[in-house]
Amino acid sequence: MKVLITGGMGVIGAETSRKFVKEGHRPVIFARHRDDSLVGDILDKIDFEQGDILDMPRILQAIKKNKVTHVVHAAAFVGAVSASNPALSVQVNVMGLVNVLEAARALDVQRVVFTSAKGVYGPVTGEYGSPTWKLIPEDMPKQPKRIYDSAKFMGENICIYYSDNMGLDTVSLRFASTYGPGKTARHGPMAVMSRIVENPANGLPFKLEKGGDDKDDFIYNKDSAAGIYLATLAGKLKSRVFNIGTGVGVTLKDFATVIKKHIPTAQMDIGDGLNFYGFPYPATGVYDISRAREELGYKPEYDLEKGIADYLTSLKRMKATA
Numbered sequence: 001m002k003v004l005i006t007g008g009m010g011v012i013g014a015e016t017s018r019k020f021v022k023e024g025h026r027p028v029i030f031a032r033h034r035d036d037s038l039v040g041d042i043l044d045k046i047d048f049e050q051g052d053i054l055d056m057p058r059i060l061q062a063i064k065k066n067k068v069t070h071v072v073h074a075a076a077f078v079g080a081v082s083a084s085n086p087a088l089s090v091q092v093n094v095m096g097l098v099n100v101l102e103a104a105r106a107l108d109v110q111r112v113v114f115t116s117a118k119g120v121y122g123p124v125t126g127e128y129g130s131p132t133w134k135l136i137p138e139d140m141p142k143q144p145k146r147i148y149d150s151a152k153f154m155g156e157n158i159c160i161y162y163s164d165n166m167g168l169d170t171v172s173l174r175f176a177s178t179y180g181p182g183k184t185a186r187h188g189p190m191a192v193m194s195r196i197v198e199n200p201a202n203g204l205p206f207k208l209e210k211g212g213d214d215k216d217d218f219i220y221n222k223d224s225a226a227g228i229y230l231a232t233l234a235g236k237l238k239s240r241v242f243n244i245g246t247g248v249g250v251t252l253k254d255f256a257t258v259i260k261k262h263i264p265t266a267q268m269d270i271g272d273g274l275n276f277y278g279f280p281y282p283a284t285g286v287y288d289i290s291r292a293r294e295e296l297g298y299k300p301e302y303d304l305e306k307g308i309a310d311y312l313t314s315l316k317r318m319k320a321t322a
């Protein structure tokens, strides 16, 4: 097989590229900009094609030239920046996906894996919210509120359309709240669970006025990458959409406790209460991941202790090689 990863140098894309390399593949990364900062350790094991997902001939060319059999679509105009430019958000996140699907269909790609997001659910209320935190199944009603989340939901539906009507196999993965190296620089305020690690790692205080008791499903990006890898290689699947998270509710106060074990001098000041994202509605909750476990064989490897330890080690490695 030959995999092309759009956005393969981004936060999730880089871990995905690394996962494919680790499993013996040589992925082709397709991205608008070359940015080696998160893939410095695997540069000799990947190929790079510069291009924009809005440029259909370029996607066709990259797929054809590299004899691509599978596509992971991880290029996107992400949440925080999407909000201020809805037209570009729809263009990149919806039409960019359509271009990828069209190119894949034209060149007989075997599967496209689409990276969706928890935001498609919109407000998390009733028994799924505080204090009961019932696990969120894939069929919980969807009411996306932000333009990015609406685009992601449309993307999932487009993928299903292509599978049902255009003969192209697709899988959509709805990631929980992700954390891992790189997110602070790229995702602005949405990167609170990265700042909570990176501030103390850089000797800076971390302060959050409220939200320390909010539970959310925090997935370390090596697990996100594992989910993508499994979904790419899985045989014929019964479902087309999967929750990819940990299935465990964790608070930012839990983050602080683990970080202090590594950095006892860390200054962490986290207020009580809910809604650490500061959204106008409750947006946190915990995933039911049984579908991914059963159909993909997905099993999260990184609980909070292991995720934070790996995150801090990665930051040290990145500093040393910068």
Ligand SMILES: NC(=O)c1ccc[n+]([C@@H]2O[C@H](COP(=O)([O-])OP(=O)(O)OC[C@H]3O[C@@H](n4cnc5c(N)ncnc54)[C@H](O)[C@@H]3O)[C@@H](O)[C@H]2O)c1
Pocket: 006, 007, 008, 009, 010, 011, 012, 013, 014, 030, 031, 032, 033, 051, 052, 053, 054, 073, 074, 075, 076, 077, 078, 092, 096, 115, 116, 117, 118, 174, 175, 176, 177, 178, 179, 183, 186
């Ligand atoms: N990080 C998260 O919290 C999170 C959560 C859920 C879902 N997702 C989804 O996972 C995927 C990857 O997210 P990420 O965090 O790695 O994002 P990122 O912003 O770190 O990386 C996105 C990459 O896409 C590339 N890109 C953007 N626009 C492009 C275009 N028009 N043409 C070609 N390349 C383009 C950029 O160069 C960048 O490397 C996205 O689809 C995102 O929506 C992310």
